[in-house]
Amino acid sequence: MxxxxxxxxxxxxxxxxxxxxxxxxxxxxxxxxxxxxxxxxxxxxxPPETVAAHPRGSRRHALRREWLALSLVLLALVGWWSSGGALRRLDHLVNDLAMRARALPASSDIVLIAIDDKSIEAIGRWPWRRALHAQALAQISAQQPRAVALDVLFGEPDADYPGDDLLLAQALRQSARTVLPVARRGSQASSSVDAPLPQLRAAAAQLGHVQVAVDEDGVARRLFALEGPAQAPWPHIGTALLCAAGQLRPACRGNAAPAQGPWESLQPRTVTFTGGAPAFVRYSYVDVLKGRLPPQALQGKWVLVGATAVGLGDLFAAPAGLHSERIPGVEWMAHALHAELAGAWVWPAGSSASLLFNLAPVAAALLGMAVLGPLAGLVACALLALGVLAAMALVPALAGWQLAGTPALAGIALAYPLWSWRRLNAAARFLQLQMQSLQEEVPLPAPLPARASLYSDALERRIATVEEASSRLRRLHHFVSASLQHLPSPTLVCDAGGRVLLANVAAQQHFQGRFTPPLTGMEMDRLLGDLVGADDGLALPAQRTWAEGSAAAPAEGRDGQGRDVLLLRQPYLLDGSAIWLVTLVDLSDMRRAQHQRDQALHFISHDVRAPVASIITLLEMHRAFPKRMPQEQLLARIERQAQASLALAQDFVRLAAAQAESYRHEPFDLLHTLHQALEDAWAAAAARQVRLELQSSEEAAPFTGDPGRVQRAVANVLGNALKFSPRGAAVHCTLQAEAGFWCIAIRDQGPGVDPQQQERIFEPFRRLPNQPEAGGAQAGGVGLGLAFVRAVVLRHGGQVRVQSSFGEGAQFELWLPQAGATKKAAPAMGRAPPADL
Structure with missing residues (x-):
């Protein structure tokens, strides 16, 4: 703005x-x-190129180039992180926390038989005789579990007790649902297989591998569905348990001998761990040997037998969010079995999907920061980061895919500060250039005194300079606005649609009465709807004028209040749109003055010249025919014409003085003034045989004003009344107080005034057409008497009115405000006249 x-x-x-x-x-x-x-x-x-060295367009292009460069670098960095796994540890941490929210509920269908410290203490040091394993397996099988996994490697024969291998093989055959483990010996592709003895393998129902994939952070989260020789890999021991229970799976291999070929790991899967403390039912191995298990404790259960004692068996680091930091291998297999039963495997997303998942939100963040403002861009980045986290948490549960989104989070986290840094750098340079431009080109008032600061860097100094310049510009704006507001002519600013943006005080006053202020937001065509051309009478201006934005010639018209208005319209281009400066110049006084000038010229050229021309004609006739007219008659005619010319000149001078000169303000008595006017008119009334009558209930009528001009105004009205009164008639004069005014009413019994001419008779040089005087002669004068009356009464704050019907006489009323009374509007015409009239 x-x-x-x-x-x-x-x-x-x-x-x-x-x-x-x-x-x-x-x-x-x-x-x-x-x-x-x-x-x-x-x-x-x-030169022009120096002035436009840093236009807005080039600044935008430079900023776009920087945004594009930053976007390419950041997207390339995110792509490298996504494909190279540089942030894989953070991905694991986020996925572990998300997994805690979707952890499987504790299961009572899976039972662990733990070779724990209690069993080691009761039975003795490891390894135990295989006859004990045969006895334990018989005890377990007696309760008819679904399947049993014996997580103990029997890769070598028992040299001390050879018969124990036969006992164990017999127990395996009797169980018919026992799975034995196979493992990888070594870490190379040509590693050998650590498999059970052939007689034990042949007695087992299924074989399953017990390999666990450890991630970069040392945590065991994944396994491979198939591992082993390339020609015939084994399923995981959890899948093998399902095969031993009679479920047909494509991966089931039974107890076939190991195949040849390099070791392969196929179909990686991430385990959805089981929550709860404990997650599974657990019994001690020694309790199984001694028959201490509850009856039917293992019936219909999945039983896994394995080592949990300290220093015995494998221990894996647990993902964040589980109740323990280390998980024994047999328990880890129980989690895998539960995930298999629940169908809660999570597969890692492919490289293409991961790349797209990481690049898309970073690109959206960069685009949002370029399009939106700083605050909206920050909010957009925060929402995108939350969206990435939500996808990492929800997609595994909904679609079974595990997303690695930390590269996207890192890219979003870097995008905002990097782009803000570039914007800040560009803003600092822009401020510097703007200040140089302002100092060179804009005439600003003197700066305010500089404020002291404890410290300041380059940006702080530029901000302080811009703040000072902004303050100076605001003062200049206030000066310009105040100047516009105090322009004497109505001035408006409107947009290309003709809508008012700004209107000064004179404009508010100009349209007062027709429209309620403020005028801001109103349509110019509505404001100027009553303005018609002085010549053609068409509406001004046409609506298309505002949208075109081309210069419009000044146009003069007349509004609904009868004012002559000059319309000035000047367009200015701002951001490709037209802004109009509209000025209305009231020409009413000038046109009125021109009209009065024309009337005065007509008066001088006709009415004043006529008596002088008559005098010259009389003198020329006297020279040519000296004896045709007696000298006394000639002098009388010359005197009459000279007196007429002098009277016209005096009337003209009186009217001009009444309209222009300053008035005296002194207290006097209106009733006394009325008496004097009647006395001065007595001789003329007697000559015309007209009676003058005065009636007033007031003993005095105090008034403050110019007594001479008021008396002359009353005399002019009396003179008109005598001029048009027939012989034997009466002129009635009254003075009374009413509604805070003194009302002087003079009524004659002459021919009256046509109602259509009653307002026009007070105009200068206005005479009623064919208005005869008493006796039948045409009325003389040039129409200055009543104009003088009106000018004097208005200058005293009063009003003059006429009440008449044609052929019934006329009553002229002079309403003058009483001294010290509250001024009100004079009563409306049509009130009943005094009873004696």
Missing amino acids: GSRRAGLRACLRAPPEEAQEADRDGLRGTSRSESAHDREDPQRRR
């Missing part, structure tokens, strides 16, 4: 072509205006 106002100020100050140049230069406010020194020395003018 601030930039648009600055541009508007620049446009209002410059011609149209300079305003267009200022619009192209944008926020720099550059125009073709030159200093006085440059105008004096054209050789020292700056």
Whole structure:
């Protein structure tokens, strides 16, 4: 908003072509205006390319190039992180925390037979005799479990007790649902297989591998569905348990001998662990041997037998969120079996899907920061980061895919500060250029005193400089706004749609009565709807004028209140749109003065010249025919014409003085003034045989004003009444107080005034057409008497009215405000006259 106002100020100050140049230069406010020194020395003018060295368009292009470069670098970095696994540890941490929310509930269908410290203490050091394993397996099989996994490797024969191998093989055959483990010996591709003895393998129902995949952070989260020789890999021991229970699976291999070939790991899967403490039912191995298990404790259960004692068997690091930090191998297999039963495996997403998943939110964050503002861009980055986290947490549960989204989170985290840094750098440079431009081109008032600061860097100093310049611009704006508001002519600013943006005080007063202020937001065509051309009577202006933005010639018209108005319209281009400065000049006084001048010229050329011409004609006739007219008659006619010319001149001078000169303000008595006017008119009334009558219930009528002019105004009204009164008639005069006014009413019994002419008779040089005097003669005069009356009464704050019907006489009323009374509107015409009239 601030930039648009600055541009508007620049446009209002410059011609149209300079305003267009200022619009192209944008926020720099550059125009073709030159200093006085440059105008004096054209050789020292700056070339146009220097003035427009940093236009808004080039600044935007530079910023776009920086955004594009930053986007390419950041997206390439995110792609490298995604494909190279540089942030894999963070991915594991996020996925572990998400897995805790979707952990499987504790299961009572899976039972662990633990070779724990209690069993080691009761039975003795490891390894135990295989006869004990045969006895334990018989005890377990007696309760009819679904399947049993014996997680003990029997890769070598028992040299001390050879018969124990036969006992164990017999127990395996009797169970018919026992799975034995196979493992990988070594870490190379050509590693050998650590498999059970052939006789034990042949007695087992199924074989399953017990390999666990350890991630980069040392935590066991994954396994491979198939591992072993390439020609015939074994399923995981959990899948082998399902095969031993009679479920047909494609991976089931039974107890076939190991195949040849390099070791392969196929179909990686991430385990969804089981929550709860404990997650599975657990019994001690020694309790099984001694028959201490509850009856039917293992019936229909999945039983896994393995080592949990300290220093015996494998221990794996548990994912974050589980109740223990280390998990024995047999328990880890129980988690895998539970995930297999629940169908809760999670497969890692492919490289292409992971790359797309990481690049898309980073690209969206970069685009959002380029399009949105700083705060909205920050909010967009935060929402995108939350979206990535939500996808990492929900997609595994909904679709079974595990997403590695930390590269996207890192990219989003880097995008905002990096782009903010570039924006800040660009803003600092822009501020510096703008300040240089302002100091060179914009005439600003004197700066305020600099404020002291404990510390400041380059950006702080630039901000302080811009803050000072903004303060100076605000003061200049206030000055311009105040100047516009106090322009004497109504001035409005409107947009290309003809909607008012700004209206000064004079404009509010000009339209007062027709429209309720403020005028801001109103349509110009509505405001000027009653303005018609002085010549053609068509509405001004046409609606298309505002949208075209082309210069419009001044147009003169007349509004609904009868005012002559000159319409000035000047367009200015701002951001490719037209802004109109509209000024209304009230020509009513000037046109009225021109009309009065024309009337005065007509008066001088006709009415004043006529008596002088008559005098000259009489003198020429006397020279040519000296004896045709007696000298006394000639002198009488010359005197009569000279007196008429002098009377006209005096009336004209009195009217001009009444309209222009200052009035005296002194207290006097209106009743006494009325008496004097009647006395002065007595001789003329007697000559015309007209009676003068005065009636007033007031003993005095105090008034403050110019007594001489008021008496002359009353005398003019009396003179008109005597002029048009027939012989034997009466002229009635009354003075009374009413509604805070003194009302002087003079009524005659003459021919009256046509109602259509009653307002016009008070205009200068206005005479009623064919209005005869008493006795039948045509009425004389040039129409200045009543104009003088009206001017005097109005200058005293009063009103003059006439009440008449044609052929029934006329009553003229002079309403003058009483001294010290509250001024009110005079009563409406039509009130009943005094009873004696």
